[in-house]
Amino acid sequence: MKYRKIANTDLLLSEVTFGAWAAGGWMWGGTERSEAIAAIRNSYDLGVTSIDTAPIYGQGTSEEIVGEAIKDIPRQQVQILTKYGMRWDLKKGDFGFSSKQNDGKAIDIYKYAGKESIIKECEDSLKRLGTDYIDLYQIHWPDSTTPISESMEAVGRLIDQGKVRYAGVCNYDAGQLAEASKYVNVVTDQVPYSMVKRGIEAELIPYCLENNKSILAYSPLERGLLTGKMKPGHQFADGDHRASVSFFKDENLKRTNNFLDLIKPIADDKGLTIGQLVILWTLQQPGITIALVGARNSEQALANAKAIDSNLTPGEVQTISAHLAALQLIS
Template structure:
């Protein structure tokens, strides 16, 4: 398979337009780790032409990074390795922390866990309202000058916050939630990215599995599964979203594609985007090639919008996932 690519400012290697998202590989909030399948998933992603692997220290409290570090031994030069910074945790509770001292600690922890001497793309995971963005940006710019980081990105930032950050350090990427059901970034973040030559790493393109086309109304979520607290997975909304998926399948069928491929293609056709395809088992990414080599035209886009308007009476965003500020 020949994957579509685009260039991330500051990186020499072209990036595949599908990245492997590794939140689930960390295990926390996804039913626990499965390291054997995680390693196979990473190998499968590379085999399919995916060369961007996105992770974060908070995914399993370091576990995702450790699994990736082991899996990439001898293969590190094949990938664009993206991780994050500026979340902290205590007794399992996560909070925002982008103080320079925290950044200095996190970069060393991530380099050790990932078994590498540099991070290709280092992203501020969430803005920390208690730390001036100037302090955060300058600390990260120093890591670039020191050779520990190649390019900088932010996640879950507003255009105003990105403007402030860019006064002190260059930005290459923005990582917001973005999928057929969660489209808030179209109002401001996506146009900002286009205007300022930023690549958008869209997380949640399958909306926690809703857009996979495999979920049914009797699906139960147990243990620490984050979907237990996601409003989209509670009735009556759950039924509305599943009805929309069923109706969207007609558009996928028209192109001879799966629902999953339609959801990814939609994200790729919306701008300078990379879709973060989350997986923890190799069979969960076997449909990657279906997302390439075709596009959705204007009539398709209008039909999709009409389905969403008709089927979902009370849409809701991903706000439930936002971590607390530092106390």
């Protein structure tokens, strides 16, 4: 495994960071806790020391799984990234959407990042994770009902108390990131980025490069789309959110797989899977510091980690990008 330093910190994260959304089961058709725990532990054995989770992932389940997985690992040898600002137990802030818990119970999700809520969420996360500090604490989504200053100052207080090491944001645009940075040292922005979702290249990446901020790219495999394993007619499990996402329409699966067939010779030449090749390409893009890659079992997790054993030449990156430029998906 290779590691990269987060800008303006002494925090080293593994280039492939374990994304624990799917491990929590919520919106992924449920979870098998023992498999998820084993996936995290086996990833760690290959050098994946960084784990990204959130309270909303399984309504506490993902954080509990992470806590169980790392309980026998010296705390300083892992980096825990978690979030705040999505409440399923409080009707306050921006209404997000309606959903269901893993047990089928209906819930409403609110984006709320008021000061007292953040303090409570942090305490709850620390208990579930079985730790006394969080390495990177990130607002999950912007909350229009709370001033950014209030949210960031609350995190600043948690940093002063030693419960949080560094502040990050998620899903913030360049303007919101600049505003947040007035009140606390915001070191990262976690945003979606993949071969088929590159909107941040226009404004956010240039801003981060100019202002020395690190970008944590989530869903670089676009929730499985870019693995080559999903074929037209794929049947999703009950509760799997991908069933209604346009990327997974049969025509888009066909077009994406045609593109992946074009770059497969590069993967074959290096003994890589398509997914591993995609991870390497993502990490070669300007401004991208870390790839957050989800896994639900050890097979997926180990494949993600082993991608870093290889590398791409500038010419190979250019060839892949040229094929990618011809890919057109329908909305």
